[in-house]
Amino acid sequence: MNGIKILVVDDEENIRFLFKEELEEEGYQVELASNGFEAIDKVKGTKFDVIVMDIKMPGMDGIQALNEIKNMIKEQPVILCSAYGEFKQDFSSWISDAYVVKSADTGELKQTIKNILNI
Numbered sequence: 001m002n003g004i005k006i007l008v009v010d011d012e013e014n015i016r017f018l019f020k021e022e023l024e025e026e027g028y029q030v031e032l033a034s035n036g037f038e039a040i041d042k043v044k045g046t047k048f049d050v051i052v053m054d055i056k057m058p059g060m061d062g063i064q065a066l067n068e069i070k071n072m073i074k075e076q077p078v079i080l081c082s083a084y085g086e087f088k089q090d091f092s093s094w095i096s097d098a099y100v101v102k103s104a105d106t107g108e109l110k111q112t113i114k115n116i117l118n119i
Contacts, residue, residue, distance in 0.1 A: 010054040036065030
Protein backbone atom coordinates (compact mmCIF):
# COMPACT_ATOMS: atom_id res chain seq x y z
CA MET A 1 0.00 0.00 0.00
CA ASN A 2 3.03 2.15 -0.54
CA GLY A 3 2.22 5.84 -0.73
CA ILE A 4 -1.51 5.55 0.01
CA LYS A 5 -2.51 8.33 2.43
CA ILE A 6 -5.47 8.08 4.75
CA LEU A 7 -6.83 10.81 7.02
CA VAL A 8 -8.60 9.55 10.16
CA VAL A 9 -10.93 12.11 11.75
CA ASP A 10 -12.39 11.31 15.17
CA ASP A 11 -12.78 13.27 18.41
CA GLU A 12 -11.98 10.16 20.48
CA GLU A 13 -8.22 9.84 20.87
CA ASN A 14 -8.33 6.07 21.51
CA ILE A 15 -10.25 5.49 18.25
CA ARG A 16 -7.85 7.70 16.26
CA PHE A 17 -4.86 5.75 17.53
CA LEU A 18 -6.53 2.33 17.12
CA PHE A 19 -7.38 3.12 13.49
CA LYS A 20 -3.92 4.62 12.89
CA GLU A 21 -2.17 1.54 14.27
CA GLU A 22 -4.40 -0.91 12.38
CA LEU A 23 -4.14 0.95 9.06
CA GLU A 24 -0.38 1.46 9.34
CA GLU A 25 -0.06 -2.32 9.85
CA GLU A 26 -1.73 -2.62 6.42
CA GLY A 27 0.98 -0.37 4.99
CA TYR A 28 -0.97 2.90 4.69
CA GLN A 29 0.38 6.33 5.64
CA VAL A 30 -2.04 7.73 8.24
CA GLU A 31 -2.61 11.28 9.44
CA LEU A 32 -4.97 12.22 12.25
CA ALA A 33 -7.44 15.03 12.92
CA SER A 34 -9.57 15.44 16.04
CA ASN A 35 -12.46 17.41 14.50
CA GLY A 36 -14.01 18.66 11.27
CA PHE A 37 -12.14 21.98 11.26
CA GLU A 38 -8.79 20.22 11.58
CA ALA A 39 -9.76 17.80 8.81
CA ILE A 40 -10.59 20.64 6.41
CA ASP A 41 -7.26 22.34 7.18
CA LYS A 42 -5.39 19.09 6.46
CA VAL A 43 -7.28 18.53 3.20
CA LYS A 44 -6.30 22.03 2.04
CA GLY A 45 -2.62 21.15 2.40
CA THR A 46 -2.42 17.43 1.57
CA LYS A 47 -3.99 15.05 -0.94
CA PHE A 48 -5.51 12.01 0.76
CA ASP A 49 -6.54 8.83 -1.02
CA VAL A 50 -9.29 8.21 1.53
CA ILE A 51 -10.73 10.06 4.53
CA VAL A 52 -12.29 8.06 7.39
CA MET A 53 -14.52 10.40 9.40
CA ASP A 54 -16.60 10.11 12.55
CA ILE A 55 -20.01 11.82 12.46
CA LYS A 56 -20.61 12.97 16.05
CA MET A 57 -17.86 15.46 16.90
CA PRO A 58 -17.99 18.77 18.78
CA GLY A 59 -17.72 22.04 16.86
CA MET A 60 -18.15 20.79 13.31
CA ASP A 61 -19.62 17.32 12.92
CA GLY A 62 -18.64 14.82 10.26
CA ILE A 63 -21.61 15.59 7.99
CA GLN A 64 -20.72 19.30 7.90
CA ALA A 65 -17.03 18.52 7.31
CA LEU A 66 -17.98 16.00 4.61
CA ASN A 67 -19.97 18.67 2.77
CA GLU A 68 -17.12 21.20 3.03
CA ILE A 69 -14.56 18.69 1.78
CA LYS A 70 -16.77 17.53 -1.12
CA ASN A 71 -17.30 21.19 -2.07
CA MET A 72 -13.51 21.64 -2.25
CA ILE A 73 -12.65 18.27 -3.86
CA LYS A 74 -15.72 16.63 -5.37
CA GLU A 75 -13.96 13.32 -6.09
CA GLN A 76 -12.42 12.96 -2.59
CA PRO A 77 -13.39 9.50 -1.21
CA VAL A 78 -14.85 9.79 2.30
CA ILE A 79 -15.95 6.93 4.54
CA LEU A 80 -18.26 7.95 7.36
CA CYS A 81 -17.62 5.86 10.44
CA SER A 82 -20.01 6.11 13.37
CA ALA A 83 -21.09 4.07 16.36
CA TYR A 84 -24.63 5.19 15.49
CA GLY A 85 -26.17 3.03 12.75
CA GLU A 86 -29.15 5.34 12.27
CA PHE A 87 -27.01 7.87 10.38
CA LYS A 88 -26.77 5.38 7.51
CA GLN A 89 -30.40 6.22 6.68
CA ASP A 90 -29.81 9.99 6.99
CA PHE A 91 -29.99 11.62 3.56
CA SER A 92 -27.13 13.98 4.43
CA SER A 93 -24.74 11.03 4.82
CA TRP A 94 -25.44 9.75 1.28
CA ILE A 95 -22.77 11.91 -0.35
CA SER A 96 -20.16 9.86 1.47
CA ASP A 97 -18.59 7.04 -0.52
CA ALA A 98 -19.28 4.46 2.18
CA TYR A 99 -20.63 4.09 5.71
CA VAL A 100 -19.09 1.81 8.33
CA VAL A 101 -20.39 1.25 11.85
CA LYS A 102 -17.51 2.02 14.22
CA SER A 103 -16.08 -1.03 15.94
CA ALA A 104 -12.90 -2.21 17.66
CA ASP A 105 -12.86 -4.86 14.92
CA THR A 106 -11.45 -2.90 11.99
CA GLY A 107 -12.00 -5.66 9.42
CA GLU A 108 -15.01 -3.99 7.79
CA LEU A 109 -13.24 -0.63 7.66
CA LYS A 110 -10.13 -2.16 6.08
CA GLN A 111 -12.21 -3.98 3.46
CA THR A 112 -14.20 -0.83 2.68
CA ILE A 113 -10.97 1.11 2.13
CA LYS A 114 -9.69 -1.61 -0.22
CA ASN A 115 -13.00 -1.55 -2.14
CA ILE A 116 -12.86 2.24 -2.56
CA LEU A 117 -9.23 2.11 -3.71
CA ASN A 118 -9.92 -0.92 -5.95
CA ILE A 119 -7.12 -2.97 -4.37
